[in-house]
Amino acid sequence: MADPPVSTQPPATRHRRVSRSGCCAALAATALAAAFAPGVATGHPIDAASTFNLFIPGTWETDASADPAQETGALRPIADRIRHDHGDSAVVYFLPYVARAFDNGESYGSSKATAVANAAQVLRAFADDHPGARFTITGYSQGADAAGDLAAAIGNGLGPVAADAVLAVALLADPRAGTSGETTVGPRPDGVGIADPRPQGMGSLVGRVSSICDPDDLYCSIDKRRNPFLGQLGTALGKTADEATVAADEAATFATTIASIDVVGIVRGFESLPRAIADGDLQAAHEISGDLNGRLRPLVTLADAVDFEQIATVLALIPDKTGFTAAASVLARALAHVDFMKAADLVGRIQEVTWSAVGPVAVRAGAKTLPDSTPTTPADLAHLGRELASMASRVISPSAKADTEMAVVAPDLSSMATSVTEISARYAITNPRTLIHDAVSARDFYEGDSHNRYGSFIVDDQGRNAITWFADWISGRIAGA
Structure with a gap:
């Protein structure tokens, strides 16, 4: 599976898709501007922020017109933890994008390409306005697919922000799990992501990308010979x-x-x-x-x-x-x-x-x-x-x-x-x-519920589940910056 360039829209042959993606990117830019307005959406002064924490929800957890200040879906507890631990110094942003897969005429590939393009635009805009800011990127499911592609681009010098500005990348149930340069947390899956690992690897972000996948979750762990x-x-x-x-x-x-x-x-x-x-x-x-x-x-x-x-x-x-x-x-x-x-x-x-x-x-x-x-x-x-x-x-x-x-x-x-x-x-x-x-x-994916139970999926000997582990790790990375 080819990696979409982070700065492009879906293929030009899909005229309706391109129009929709362009609309989503514009909405993301508008939402970004609203979130950065003092006293609006974020609830704290942006100028005091030292980190920008981008969350990319999974399929059907958001849409193109969603409010980026509203936490949603599986990643919400992680965002709540960052807000609690770091207050005004951390901006939390939930990316609005199509978040569909094979329904309503929207293919998974087109939806993910929209997420990558919107996320790149949001990160670039914040970095331009806040040169000293540091970043974390967290994604779940389709959102992890997009977040991982974005991280791979950044780690290989092709992303919207510098690699040394990225503190942590958390990939939960990544359909491209198994990418070189990421650290697997918890039980190691027998297979790889359904979309295959990213061939270019994580580049200079090695050590700052963590991936969690339940071995029974076919999004991120599948032996295609035994599908x-x-x-x-x-x-x-x-x-x-x-x-x-x-x-x-x-x-x-x-x-x-x-x-x-x-x-x-x-x-x-x-x-x-x-x-x-x-x-x-x-x-x-x-x-x-x-x-x-x-x-x-x-x-x-x-x-x-x-x-x-x-x-x-x-x-x-x-x-x-x-x-x-x-x-x-x-x-x-x-x-x-x-x-x-x-x-x-x-x-x-x-x-x-x-x-x-x-x-x-x-x-x-x-x-x-x-x-x-x-x-x-x-x-x-x-x-x-x-x-x-x-x-x-x-x-x-x-x-x-x-x-x-x-x-x-x-x-x-x-x-x-x-x-x-x-x-x-x-x-x-x-x-x-x-x-x-x-x-x-x-x-x-519909055959089981492994993809939806990460709140109870234990990943270490302390008894922490996947969500808690990511919340602890990201918060710790921010604190140590």
Whole structure:
């Protein structure tokens, strides 16, 4: 997984995403200015502050319009402890950002990129106004993902503040746990974060970054070879976990590819081509078959590369609040009932024959317009016409097997494809692969409660839980500065 630059917005190809991220950054800047106003939000004079303590909440714990002076979520007790121990000398700031994952059209990657960008802006602004300030950065879950990326950038000289100004970075349930240069506190997880460790490491911040992860928490400790959802998927498919991993990736490839194919245009081609042949308009038949051939090519390639029935099964198992994977599953199951190799071959033959229909033979065949001429027979054309009519009916309305629910959702291929397109537009799904990978990961996270019980997760022989340990450590780092 590539690390997003800390000073950039999400990819420019996601126009709606960029606009939303820009809005979030602007809101963060406004909130920052409000928090720094004397007597407003912080409750103490900012000029007296010696530390700026940035907290980045986890998924669904905040939003883009949240008040940064209001502690929230799992990190709240740590912030309360800092306020209690250090009073006016410590600014506490809870970062407003989207904090979503695969719902409301917002992918996890886009949401985290917003958090990194907003956090970088907030830190840079405070450092510019308070040159001698020191910083702590604390994140939970998605917030730890963003905080860790920010820390890695700072430690490698690419961040918004100097590394020597950072006192402590606390990462709770970091999806990129296992990054070189961080100190693991408490029981050591068997795996690494679901998003993989940061390859550049923590750089010069080594010794100042602490990470806590419950070994049972799949956000921050997962052996991908033993992924529970992939195990379940493997059972459903009759495959090993490794093969199920490949199947899930193929489902993501299918969803991305099918979203770019004009399935509705293909259906219309199969509706109009038989009519053109029946009317004897071979010029139109040639043009339609040429266009249809081009539209079919990526679908033929896809059909040759994946098993549509298996794809349908995988997509049906994936949790997704938008309904995209369910609609794509129905479409995949319908496509499994169409022989696209044969359909493409038939269309190609029609394209050839319509170029060769000439003179009296073409007239006897009922032709009204004539392309370039080479001999053919009426029987050739009649045979292709019958084949095409049969194939077209199977493309336009694929016959569902008795054990499928395909026809319940949509009566024809065009309607199925339109459902996928409409859901994509409604939820601004521009990268189906990301949505599917996020959803696959989310299925595992919902299986247990380890991710939400850090207040009772004991990490040392003094009996301190994760929250208390971080509160003690950060407060001690501030006191010793």
